Amino acid sequence: MTTTVPQPTPARQPRPALRDRVLKLVELATTPLLPTDYLDLVAPLRSGAALRGRIEAVLPETRDAATLVIRPGRGWRGHTPGQYVRIGVDVDGVRQWRAYSLTSRLGRADGCIAITVKAIPGGTVSNHLVHRTAPGTVIQLDQAAGEFVLPTQRPAKALFVTAGSGITPVMGLLRNHPELTDVVLVHSAPTPEDVVFAAELWSLAADGRIRLVEQHTDTAGLLDAAGIAALVPDSAERATWACGPVGMLEAIEEHWAAAGLADRLYTERFRPTVLVTGEGGTVSFARSGTTLEADGATPILDVAEEAGVLMPSGCRMGICFGCVLPLREGAVRDLRNGEITTAAPGDGVLIQTCISAAAGACDIDH
Amino acid sequence: MTVLQKKNESPIAHLTAADIEAIGRELDALRQEVVESRGESDAAYIRKVIAVQRKLELGSRAALLVSMFPPAWLVGTVGLSVAKILENMEIGHNILHGQWDWMRDPKIHSTTWEWDMASPAEQWKHSHNELHHTYTNVIGKDNDLGYGIMRVDEDQRWHPLYLVQPLSNFVNACLFEYGIAAYDLELGKNLASERRRNDPAFRARVKAVLRKIGKQASKDYLVHPLLSGPSFLPTLAANVTANVVRNLWSHSVIMCGHFPEGVETFEKKSIEGETRGEWYVRQMLGSANISGSKAMHIMTGNLSHQVEHHLFPDLPSNRYAEIAPKVRDLFDRYGLRYHSASLPRQVGSAWHKVFRLSLPNGWMAQTTPRNAPAQVVKLVRMTTGGAKARRQLQAAA
Ligand SMILES: Cc1cc2nc3c(=O)[nH]c(=O)nc-3n(C[C@H](O)[C@H](O)[C@H](O)COP(=O)(O)OP(=O)(O)OC[C@H]3O[C@@H](n4cnc5c(N)ncnc54)[C@H](O)[C@@H]3O)c2cc1C
Ligand code: FES
Numbered sequence: 001m002t003t004t005v006p007q008p009t010p011a012r013q014p015r016p017a018l019r020d021r022v023l024k025l026v027e028l029a030t031t032p033l034l035p036t037d038y039l040d041l042v043a044p045l046r047s048g049a050a051l052r053g054r055i056e057a058v059l060p061e062t063r064d065a066a067t068l069v070i071r072p073g074r075g076w077r078g079h080t081p082g083q084y085v086r087i088g089v090d091v092d093g094v095r096q097w098r099a100y101s102l103t104s105r106l107g108r109a110d111g112c113i114a115i116t117v118k119a120i121p122g123g124t125v126s127n128h129l130v131h132r133t134a135p136g137t138v139i140q141l142d143q144a145a146g147e148f149v150l151p152t153q154r155p156a157k158a159l160f161v162t163a164g165s166g167i168t169p170v171m172g173l174l175r176n177h178p179e180l181t182d183v184v185l186v187h188s189a190p191t192p193e194d195v196v197f198a199a200e201l202w203s204l205a206a207d208g209r210i211r212l213v214e215q216h217t218d219t220a221g222l223l224d225a226a227g228i229a230a231l232v233p234d235s236a237e238r239a240t241w242a243c244g245p246v247g248m249l250e251a252i253e254e255h256w257a258a259a260g261l262a263d264r265l266y267t268e269r270f271r272p273t274v275l276v277t278g279e280g281g282t283v284s285f286a287r288s289g290t291t292l293e294a295d296g297a298t299p300i301l302d303v304a305e306e307a308g309v310l311m312p313s314g315c316r317m318g319i320c321f322g323c324v325l326p327l328r329e330g331a332v333r334d335l336r337n338g339e340i341t342t343a344a345p346g347d348g349v350l351i352q353t354c355i356s357a358a359a360g361a362c363d364i365d366h
Numbered sequence: 367m368t369v370l371q372k373k374n375e376s377p378i379a380h381l382t383a384a385d386i387e388a389i390g391r392e393l394d395a396l397r398q399e400v401v402e403s404r405g406e407s408d409a410a411y412i413r414k415v416i417a418v419q420r421k422l423e424l425g426s427r428a429a430l431l432v433s434m435f436p437p438a439w440l441v442g443t444v445g446l447s448v449a450k451i452l453e454n455m456e457i458g459h460n461i462l463h464g465q466w467d468w469m470r471d472p473k474i475h476s477t478t479w480e481w482d483m484a485s486p487a488e489q490w491k492h493s494h495n496e497l498h499h500t501y502t503n504v505i506g507k508d509n510d511l512g513y514g515i516m517r518v519d520e521d522q523r524w525h526p527l528y529l530v531q532p533l534s535n536f537v538n539a540c541l542f543e544y545g546i547a548a549y550d551l552e553l554g555k556n557l558a559s560e561r562r563r564n565d566p567a568f569r570a571r572v573k574a575v576l577r578k579i580g581k582q583a584s585k586d587y588l589v590h591p592l593l594s595g596p597s598f599l600p601t602l603a604a605n606v607t608a609n610v611v612r613n614l615w616s617h618s619v620i621m622c623g624h625f626p627e628g629v630e631t632f633e634k635k636s637i638e639g640e641t642r643g644e645w646y647v648r649q650m651l652g653s654a655n656i657s658g659s660k661a662m663h664i665m666t667g668n669l670s671h672q673v674e675h676h677l678f679p680d681l682p683s684n685r686y687a688e689i690a691p692k693v694r695d696l697f698d699r700y701g702l703r704y705h706s707a708s709l710p711r712q713v714g715s716a717w718h719k720v721f722r723l724s725l726p727n728g729w730m731a732q733t734t735p736r737n738a739p740a741q742v743v744k745l746v747r748m749t750t751g752g753a754k755a756r757r758q759l760q761a762a763a
Pocket of ligand 2: 019049313314315317318319320321322323324353354355
């Protein structure tokens with residue numbers, strides 16, 4: 001294909017000029033296709049190709065969670081522990097993009113990376129990955145991203161607060177930062193059987209690398225922020241990383257802010273908090289000529305994808321700005337706080353489609 | 367044939383408005399059924415066709431590198447012709463219809479696809495998807511009917527220039543991809559006036575077409591022959607052949623879609639305020655199918671299921687065969703004629719119409735071996751005489 005594709009793959013590595021010239025020549029022989037369209041048939045993971053990965057193994061962790069070992073294509077630029085990777089998987093023939101935290105050790109001998117996925121009831125991608133994915137499957141990859149990482153100046157004392165699949169980025173940190181010696185991990189899961197990485201966590205605790213506080217919420221109930229602070233009396237001295245359900249994160253943020261510790265708290269969200277919805281409207285995409293009806297509660301990104309429009313996207317929860325498009329005219333509502341953004345003709349206001357719903361007719365430049 | 371609205375016996379006279387809306391609802395439901403069941407096997411199908419096409423093209427072009435050996439020339443030319451046909455029909459045409467957009471694969475999407483054709487995808491999508499599929503078989507609106515250069519209906523007044531239309535249709539078939547490009551540019555209309563000629567939007571489109579033609583032509587007529595070294599000329603000949611074969615084939619398939627005898631045409635006025643049900647019925651009566659083997663269906667890009675394609679232009683082509691019996695049953699239940707015949711019969715029928723309409727109304731039907739000399743004299747007089755003579759002679763017929 002000659003047209004560039006609105007995929008959020010970041011700039012390619014610079015190529016030597018000679019290779020560029022040779023490629024140009026080969027393009028003369030393959031137009032309107034590109035040489036890559038033919039090479040993709042045989043070597044989808046080669047360097048220079050759109051970034052992809054091959055699933056090498058699917059290792060069950062609990063009854064509804066599994067670790068997927070992925071061999072990334074040659075263009076993979078590595079990651080920092082705590083970061084996530086976006087993957088594009090074809091489920092029922094439809095390409096779906098989701099973000100997953102990297103859980104693997106850096107520099108594995110086999111060159112692979114790993115993510116750990118928990119199947120959510122009714123979840124399209126998570127169930128497909130955990131229950132219906134065979135080794136050998138080729139998936140789309142994006143470069144690693146995310147700020148849920150350790151600062152260069154390592155904290156002397158660390159606290160991790162996680163719940164459910166929120167353990168994943170923290171596992172990525174623990175596995176790769178043995179220099180952290182004073183660590184407390186407060187982890188919640190419904191039952192002991194639901195604790196992902198249970199054996200590894202217990203052995204870290206047994207070796208004295210971490211102090212593990214495991215809360216089984218089916219029997220012991222949910223931990224609130226005050227409860228966590230009480231369990232970890234020196235929490236004020238610790239840099240804190242938290243990842244889990246939205247409610248838990250908000251409670252912690254509030255509590256830490258009240259204690260004047262907001263700057264020592266890092267959080268990672270897996271989904272946006274949808275707070276405010278309202279009336280929707282007609283959304284038109286000027287360039288592709290698609291017009292659709294959007295309700296006031298569904299992100300424009302989802303509605304458009306559902307209608308077959310190729311949309312740029314990233315984290316799908318309002319943090320990466322990979323989904324930004326110009327709103328030529330109309331009004332959208334930020335689903336997180338109800339804020340209305342309007343654009344008069346010609347304004348081209350940039351909006352994040354993953355957390356914006358239509359609030360009246362919208363004309364989007366795409 | 368004449369537009370449906372002027373016929374003494376309309377093929378839809380027996381349908382009530384309620385019938386037509388019921389047909390619309392049934393077809394909507396059928397469409398929804400397919401939409402909901404689109405899935406992995408469909409995705410696998412189109413990826414497979416694309417992979418096969420690319421490998422076939424690569425293999426054929428490799429064989430043509432040594433095309434001075436006749437067997438290599440033959441294998442390469444046949445393979446390349448088939449690859450080019452697949453690329454245009456089952457792959458390009460259908461992807462550009464958005465039949466595969468639901469997969470959300472940016473590599474197989476109507477907004478990113480470009481094809482091995484003189485007309486750039488963008489321009490073709492406008493004239494084909496928006497104009498032809500909306501105004502199917504409406505005289506004066508659907509330029510696909512005769513591409514604006516042929517007489518396609520009795521109601522168009524005959525002129526001696528139409529006598530050459532069998533020949534011009536054949537030339538158009540050989541050069542079909544360029545014909546389509548000229549047609550997408552609406553060259554006839556746009557070159558007619560100074561103002562239109564100088565319109566910057568039109569000029570930009572002409573430039574885009576010329577650039578595209580330049581690239582496609584240099585690939586087939588320069589780069590690959592050069593790569594073949596001493597086989598330069600045989601490879602050039604092979605590529606010309608493959609393009610002409612592809613052009614003839616796609617022209618034939620497309621003629622079969624709306625041109626065979628008995629397919630209805632419609633008046634401009636008739637589509638004012640057309641309901642969805644009425645639109646469906648127009649598509650049903652204005653299209654004709656080709657019956658044949660699975661391979662034939664794939665080679666026509668499933669345009670052999672023209673009826674189904676016109677009812678549901680954006681459903682994946684591999685599903686037309688499956689819904690065809692249901693569509694046919696609907697035709698039967700409502701007493702409508704489902705046009706379907708073998709490829710040779712449909713091509714023959716379409717050409718018959720091209721010849722018939724190249725002559726004055728009724729001339730072909732009235733001519734017998736016995737009166738042939740008199741008929742020829744009359745034709746010559748109509749050809750050489752003025753408009754008035756033509757009218758008189760026609761009226762006397
Ligand atoms: C930065 C980042 C990192 C992530 N890391 C991981 C990870 O390491 N492991 C992991 O398993 N997931 C992780 N996620 C979540 C993951 O991206 C998907 O959202 C999740 O797998 C659900 O996708 P789905 O297609 O199965 O569900 P969908 O089909 O999209 O949703 C089905 C239903 O579940 C609800 N839902 C969606 N997400 C969640 C959720 N997280 N919790 C509860 N309900 C939900 C939806 O509202 C919907 O009702 C991460 C997300 C982000 C943004
Ligand atoms: S996809 Fe990341 S901000 Fe919208």
